Amino acid sequence: MSASRLHRVAVLVLEGAKPLDVGIPAQVFTTRASMPYEVRVCGATPGLVTGGDGLSYSVAHGLDALAWADIVFVPGYRFPDREDPPRAVVEALVAAHARGARLAAISTGAFALAATGLLDGRRATTHWHYARALMARHPLVRVDENVLFVDEGSVLTSAGAASGIDLCLHILRGDLGVAASNHAARRLVAAPYRSGGQAQYVPRSVPEPLGERFGATREWALHRLGDPLTLDVLARQAGVSARTFSRRFVEETGYTPMQWVMRARIDLARELLERSERSVEQIAADVGLGTGANLRLHFQRILGTTPSEYRRTFTRGE
Numbered sequence: 026m027s028a029s030r031l032h033r034v035a036v037l038v039l040e041g042a043k044p045l046d047v048g049i050p051a052q053v054f055t056t057r058a059s060m061p062y063e064v065r066v067c068g069a070t071p072g073l074v075t076g077g078d079g080l081s082y083s084v085a086h087g088l089d090a091l092a093w094a095d096i097v098f099v100p101g102y103r104f105p106d107r108e109d110p111p112r113a114v115v116e117a118l119v120a121a122h123a124r125g126a127r128l129a130a131i132s133t134g135a136f137a138l139a140a141t142g143l144l145d146g147r148r149a150t151t152h153w154h155y156a157r158a159l160m161a162r163h164p165l166v167r168v169d170e171n172v173l174f175v176d177e178g179s180v181l182t183s184a185g186a187a188s189g190i191d192l193c194l195h196i197l198r199g200d201l202g203v204a205a206s207n208h209a210a211r212r213l214v215a216a217p218y219r220s221g222g223q224a225q226y227v228p229r230s231v232p233e234p235l236g237e238r239f240g241a242t243r244e245w246a247l248h249r250l251g252d253p254l255t256l257d258v259l260a261r262q263a264g265v266s267a268r269t270f271s272r273r274f275v276e277e278t279g280y281t282p283m284q285w286v287m288r289a290r291i292d293l294a295r296e297l298l299e300r301s302e303r304s305v306e307q308i309a310a311d312v313g314l315g316t317g318a319n320l321r322l323h324f325q326r327i328l329g330t331t332p333s334e335y336r337r338t339f340t341r342g343e
Contacts (some may be wrong), residue, residue: 032200034064035094037118039110039137040103042076045186046131047101052195053209054096058068060209061201068146069114072210077103083176088117096196097121101132101186106158109140121181129181129196131189137181139163148175149182172279193221202339203295239270239277250293251313254286290314291327298336305332 034054038047047066054062067086068074091097097118099325109115119141122128130138134160135151138144145165150156156170169175174183176191183192190213198206242263246254259282261272274282290312297308309320317332324332 030060031060033093033095035086035090035097036064036066036084036328037091037097037099037114037137038066038068038074038076039099039134040075040115041103042074043101043103043132044076044078044080044084045187046102046134046189047076047082049131049186049189050098050100050129050193051108053190053197053213059205065093067091069111086115091117091121091126094121094122094126096127096129099128099130099137100189101130101133101134101152102137103133104131105136105155106162110137117141125179127181127196129183129192131183131192132185135159135182136162138182139166143180144177144182147177147180147182149177150175151182152185157289202299203292204299207296208220239274243278243285247289250286250290250313254313256282259286287323288327294320294324294332295328295335295339298332299339308332 065086067090068084070087132152148167160168173188194206260267293312306317309317314320
């Protein structure tokens with residue numbers, strides 16, 4: 026998507042909406058010089074919407090905002106398994122999708138998207154506490170309760186509130202590039218990248234200190250992507266055996282250590298392509314991939330495009 030035009034974001038607040046879920050897309054995509062987005066918070070009708078956790082929302086827009094938006098966020102709401110949203114809301118979501126808007130759910134907002142039928146036959150996720158209820162209420166949806174978010178192109182879903190930040194940053198990365206996403210993450214004091222395939226929570230059999238140590242190892246690796254990073258090097262830094270590190274790293278992130286390192290290197294390459302004039306060969310050396318040919322190979326495999334085309338896309342119009 027072009028970074029030069031204004032992207033229109035609607036945040037649809039339903040009865041019982043959870044405050045953090047509402048605030049995440051509103052804050053991530055807030056209009057500012059570095060963020061070409063305009064946000065409108067809306068409800069089934071303009072006016073007061075009773076939220077969850079003792080808060081209510083005064084929204085200026087009704088469902089007309091969905092006809093205006095390029096992206097529609099549906100924050101989580103209380104008791105999603107009891108009944109579907111009002112028919113007018115469901116129809117407006119379907120119409121927005123048919124017009125070409127992307128629909129993105131945070132947490133239990135997935136139930137509202139499922140009510141449209143647009144998730145039938147597609148992968149989706151929601152908060153782990155409600156995953157079984159989503160399966161029971163909408164059996165045609167392929168619910169994956171072990172991931173942070175799922176991107177099915179025009180419909181996206183995420184798990185609990187924190188993974189809503191991951192989903193928003195993922196969308197930013199696709200719209201504006203890695204540099205803009207990382208800038209937003211720094212502003213939010215959030216992790217710049219957690220993959221959609223990462224588990225919603227670390228299995229109980231993994232001691233908490235180990236999870237913290239692995240987080241420190243990932244941070245350590247992100248500052249040394251230009252160096253040789255083998256499984257043995259990472260495991261030694263984490264203070265565990267290579268076999269233990271590999272097995273539990275997959276449990277914690279959804280990737281093998283070397284898959285994660287490769288994606289981190291490609292992400293760094295993306296940022297350098299966006300923000301510098303260094304050649305593809307120079308960038309390949311900077312990120313630890315050695316040669317331009319190697320960078321092009323993995324760039325195409327992971328992103329489906331070339332470094333040169335990516336650079337043209339995210340520097341056009343600047």
